[in-house]
Amino acid sequence: MADTIAAISTAPGEGGIGIVRVSGPASEGIMRSLMRSCPDEIEPRHAYTGKVVRDSSDSSAEVIDEAVFIYMKAPASYTGEDMVEIQGHGSNVSLKAILSAVLALDGRISYEGETGTESYSVRMADPGEFTKLAFLNGKMDLSQAEAVIDIIKAKTDFSLEIAEGQRAGRLSDAIREIRSGLLDTLAQMAVDIDYPDEDYGDDSAAYSETINQLRWALSEVTELLDTASIGRIAREGVRAVIAGKPNAGKSSLMNAILGEGRVIVTDVPGTTRDTVEESASLGGIPIVLTDTAGLRDSDDKVEQIGIERTTRAIAAADFLILVLDGSKALDEEDEKVLSYIQKMNTDHMLVVINKEDLGHSITEDEVLERLPGVRIISTSLVGRGALEAAAKVSETVAEMFDFGGIRASEANIITNERHVHMLRNAEMNLDEAITMLQNGEPMEVAELSAHYAYDALGQIIGEEVGDEVLNTVFSKFCLGK
Numbered sequence: 319m320a321d322t323i324a325a326i327s328t329a330p331g332e333g334g335i336g337i338v339r340v341s342g343p344a345s346e347g348i349m350r351s352l353m354r355s356c357p358d359e360i361e362p363r364h365a366y367t368g369k370v371v372r373d374s375s376d377s378s379a380e381v382i383d384e385a386v387f388i389y390m391k392a393p394a395s396y397t398g399e400d401m402v403e404i405q406g407h408g409s410n411v412s413l414k415a416i417l418s419a420v421l422a423l424d425g426r427i428s429y430e431g432e433t434g435t436e437s438y439s440v441r442m443a444d445p446g447e448f449t450k451l452a453f454l455n456g457k458m459d460l461s462q463a464e465a466v467i468d469i470i471k472a473k474t475d476f477s478l479e480i481a482e483g484q485r486a487g488r489l490s491d492a493i494r495e496i497r498s499g500l501l502d503t504l505a506q507m508a509v510d511i512d513y514p515d516e517d518y519g520d521d522s523a524a525y526s527e528t529i530n531q532l533r534w535a536l537s538e539v540t541e542l543l544d545t546a547s548i549g550r551i552a553r554e555g556v557r558a559v560i561a562g563k564p565n566a567g568k569s570s571l572m573n574a575i576l577g578e579g580r581v582i583v584t585d586v587p588g589t590t591r592d593t594v595e596e597s598a599s600l601g602g603i604p605i606v607l608t609d610t611a612g613l614r615d616s617d618d619k620v621e622q623i624g625i626e627r628t629t630r631a632i633a634a635a636d637f638l639i640l641v642l643d644g645s646k647a648l649d650e651e652d653e654k655v656l657s658y659i660q661k662m663n664t665d666h667m668l669v670v671i672n673k674e675d676l677g678h679s680i681t682e683d684e685v686l687e688r689l690p691g692v693r694i695i696s697t698s699l700v701g702r703g704a705l706e707a708a709a710k711v712s713e714t715v716a717e718m719f720d721f722g723g724i725r726a727s728e729a730n731i732i733t734n735e736r737h738v739h740m741l742r743n744a745e746m747n748l749d750e751a752i753t754m755l756q757n758g759e760p761m762e763v764a765e766l767s768a769h770y771a772y773d774a775l776g777q778i779i780g781e782e783v784g785d786e787v788l789n790t791v792f793s794k795f796c797l798g799k
Contacts, residue, residue, distance in 0.1 A: 319694050320342055320343060320399070321342055321439045321440070321441055322340060322341065322342025322343060322344035322345060322348070322438055322439065322440045322441070322589065323340070323341055323342055323440075323441060323442070323443035323444075323447055323448070323451075324338060324339065324340045324341075324348075324417060324420045324421060324440065324441075324442065324443060325338070325339060325400050325417070325442060325443040325447075325448075325797045325798040326338055326339075326413050326414070326417055326797065326798050327339040327403075327448075327798030327799065328408065328413070328798070330624040331408075331410070332406030332408055332409065332410070333404055334407075334408050335406070335407070335408050336405070336406055336407060336408035336410075336412070336419060337403055337404070337405050337406075337574055338403070338406070338413060338416045338417050339401070339403050339443075339448060339798055340401060340402045340404070340420060341395070341396075341399045341400070341401045341443075341448055341451060341532075342399055342400065342438070342440075343388065343399070343400060343429070344401070344402050344423070344427045344436055344438035344439075344440055345400040345402040346360060346389060346400060347400070347423075347427035347438065348402060348420055348423055348427065348440070349387050349389055349402045350374065351374055351375075351403075351423055351426075351427065352370050352371060352372070352404070352416075352419055352420065352423075352443045353366065353368040353369070353370065353371075353374055353387050353631065354368055354370075354371050354373060354374050354379075354381075355368060355369075355374075355389075356368065356374060358415060360389050361389075362390055362391040363388065363389075363390055363391055363394070364388070364389075364393065365386050365387070365388050366386065366387045366388075367379045367384070367385075367386055367387075368384070368385070368387060369382075369383075369384050369385075370382040370383045370384070370385050370404065370406065370416055370419070371419075372419045372422065379448060379655075381550040382406075382412060382415045382416055382419060383406040383407055383409075383412045383415070383416060384406070384407075385404050385406035385407075385540075386404075386405040386406075387401065387402060387403070387405075388403045388405070389402045390402070390403075393455070393457075396448060396452055396457065397448050397452050397455060397457065398451065398452060398455030398456065398457045399451060399455065402572075404416055404420075415699045420440065421440055421441070421442060423440050424438075424439060424440040424441065424518040425437040425438070425439065425440075426453060427440070429721055434548075439662065443797060443798065444792075444797075445792065445793060445794075445795045445796060445797050445799075446467075446791075446792030446793065446794065446795025446796075446799060447792065448798070448799055449463050449467075449781035449792065449799055450463070450788065450792045453780060453788075458485075459487075459490050459555050459779040459780050459781075460777075460778070460779055460780025460783065460788075460791065461484060461489050461490050461493070461734075461737065461778050461779050461780070462484065462485050462486075462487060462490060463484070463791070463792075464734055464736075464791060465481045465484035465485035465489075466483075466485060466795075466799065467794055467795050467799070468480070468481035468484070468485075468553065468734075469481040469482060469485060469732060470799065471603045473486050473555065473597065473599060473756075474551065474552075474599045474602055474603065474604045474661045475602055476552055476602055476603065476604070477552040477553060477604060477733070480549070480552050480626070480731050480733055481733070483729075483730070484733075488730055489730050489732075489737075489778075490779050492538070492542065492730050493775050493778050493779050494779070495538075496538045496539065496775055497772055497775050497776060498537050499531060499534060500531075500534055500535050500768065500771065500772045500775070501766065501772065502530040502531070503535070504768055504769060504772060506527075506528060506531075506764065507528060507761060507765040507768065508765065509638070510528075510761050511761050511762055511765060521613070522699070525755070528755065529752055529755055529756065532748055532751055532752050532755075532764055532768060533752060535748055535771070536618070536745065536748040536749060536752065536795065539741055539744050539745045539748065539771075539775075540745060542730060542741055543732065543742065543745060545729065545730065545731040545732050545739050546732045546738050546741075548682040548731055549731045549732045549733035549734075549738075550733070551603070551636065552604065552731060552733055553604065553733040553734075554604075555603075555604035555605050556603060556604065556605045556636045556637050556715060556719055557605040557606055557608070557631075557634055557635050557636045557637070557671070558605050558606065558607050558608065558635065558636065558637040558638075558639065558715070559608045559610060559631045559632050559634075559635040559637070559638050559639070560572055560608065560609050560610060561610050561632055561638060561639070561640055561641070561642060561653075561655060561659070562606070562640055562641035562642060562643075562647075562655060563643070563651035563652055563655055564651070565643065566642055566643045566672060567641050567643065567670070567672035567673065567699045568609055569594075570672075570699040570700070570704060571639065571641055571670060571672075571699055571704070571707060571708070571711075572594070572596070572607060572609040574699060574704035574705060574707060574708040575598065575600070575607060575711055575712070575732070576596055576598055576607070577708075582656060592607040594608065595607070595608045595609075600706065600711065600712040600715045600716065601712050601713065601715055601716025602716065603715050603716060603719050605637075605715060606610045607636075608631050610627070610628035610631055610632070617651060622723065629658070629696050632658070632659065632662075635666075636719075637647065637666050637667070637668070637715065637718060637719075638659060638662065638666065638667045638668070639668050639669075639670060639711065640655065640656075640659065640667065640668070640669045640670070640689075641669075641670045641672055642669065642670070642671050642672065642680055642685070643672055643673055643680075644671040644672055644673050644674050644676075644677070644678060644679060644680045644696060645673040645674075645677045645679055645761040646678035646679050646680075647679045647680065648680055648684060656688050656689070659689070660688060660689065664689050664690065664691045665683060665691070665718070666718055667689065667692050667693070668692070668693045668694075668710075668714050669685050669689065669693065669694045669695075670692065670694075670695055670697065670699075670707060670711075671685070671695070671696040671697070672697060672698065673698055673699075674696045674697060674698050674703075675698040675700070675703070676698075678696075682696070688689055693714060695707060695710050697710075703716065736778075736787075736791070737778050740774045740777050741774075741775075741778070743770070743771070743774040744770075744771040744772075744774040744775050746767065747767045747768065747770040747771035747774065748767070748771045750764075750767040751764045751767040751768040751771070752763075752764075754767065
């Protein structure tokens with residue numbers, strides 16, 4: 319008999335409601351044991367209000383909480399098993415007490431087994447185990463299960479829409495369609511292997527049709543892979559780095575963008591000696607904003623480490639914001655920064671000429687001479703000027719990363735690194751199969767590569783995966799989900 323599992327499903331902290339979730343064959347018995355005055359006939363998917371006690375058969379048992387009990391009978395539940403949710407007050411103390419009462423019923427609820435009276439095992443759920451059960455019981459495939467954690471971790475409407483589409487099966491449908499076409503192709507290839515005497519020359523219709531079918535599958539896989547860069551940004555955020563020499567106003571700009579005093583700002587050069595990273599949403603686009611140590615020569619070992627981290631952050635940036643002190647002419651330190659970034663793509667760059675209230679010693683032409691085509695704004699990062707600069711940064715991010723007008727609610731966008739790996743595997747094997755056929759190599763060899771592609775696509779939706787992959791996927795979930 320399968321274990322019955324339990325966990326607190328709501329996030330830690332105080333709230334109006336907290337939920338203890340239970341799944342497994344002992345679910346109904348647990349509800350009857352913990353709910354005072356539980357009805358004789360429990361109607362599935364019906365909400366019952368009652369007092370939670372450790373033993374409903376004991377009229378003097380202490381009340382833990384007053385809660386709503388909802389029983390869901392298999393298979394009409396999230397996990398596909400019998401389930402019960404106990405929705406109490408959102409207190410960590412009361413929720414832990416309810417969970418403790420559930421777990422205390424381990425071995426105390428009996429049923430008639432094949433060898434006589436036996437007891438149900440009740441234990442704490444592992445991270446992601448409820449969703450793992452949903453996958454194992456056919457309530458969702460693996461890509462849909464992975465989308466659940468993406469929904470939980472979504473930082474913007476855009477990433478939420480992508481995750482919800484995948485949870486609803488949009489990616490699964492696309493993968494199944496490709497696999498279905500590949501399966502037909504594999505069947506035809508198998509026939510040609512089994513009956514080698516049939517006409518299958520380079521100019522035969524069957525030969526051409528097989529190559530065309532493999533090309534179709536390859537184009538579909540490549541189309542999905544082409545969305546991976548958008549998917550990474552939706553999942554992780556645009557890596558935006560603020561760079562410049564010390565005391566140019568980098569930290570002031572970061573604080574303005576975040577709307578809070580996250581970074582210490584002084585008139586002493588070198589105040590920021592390490593990279594400072596924060597997440598935000600600008601124009602609906604998730605962004606990871608990094609304030610960096612100023613690039614300059616320094617004998618300070620701590621500052622040197624910060625400068626090394628700055629160069630690494632700049633190299634990995636999706637979007638670079640260069641802050642210049644416009645009250646002073648470009649000097650050696652400015653030129654060092656400019657020379658470092660000159661070879662970078664200015665399409666994903668913004669230059670902020672700061673301190674215009676103190677004079678205009680740097681012109682836009684000087685900047686454009688070094689960084690052709692770069693966007694430039696001149697401002698003073700104090701008061702209203704800081705707000706205007708932050709708004710301009712937000713506007714620029716929205717323009718640069720508008721994803722070509724892609725609607726997350728309609729498109730298949732690949733956000734998961736595991737999916738990217740499997741799609742690349744499929745792409746490589748399909749390309750190999752096509753090349754082999756074009757070069758006149760044996761059908762058996764080409765069929766093997768096509769089959770590897772078919773299996774790789776199956777791993778995305780969980781049809782060709784082992785326990786190690788499943789354990790890795792579900793270990794990323796939180797308890798209670």
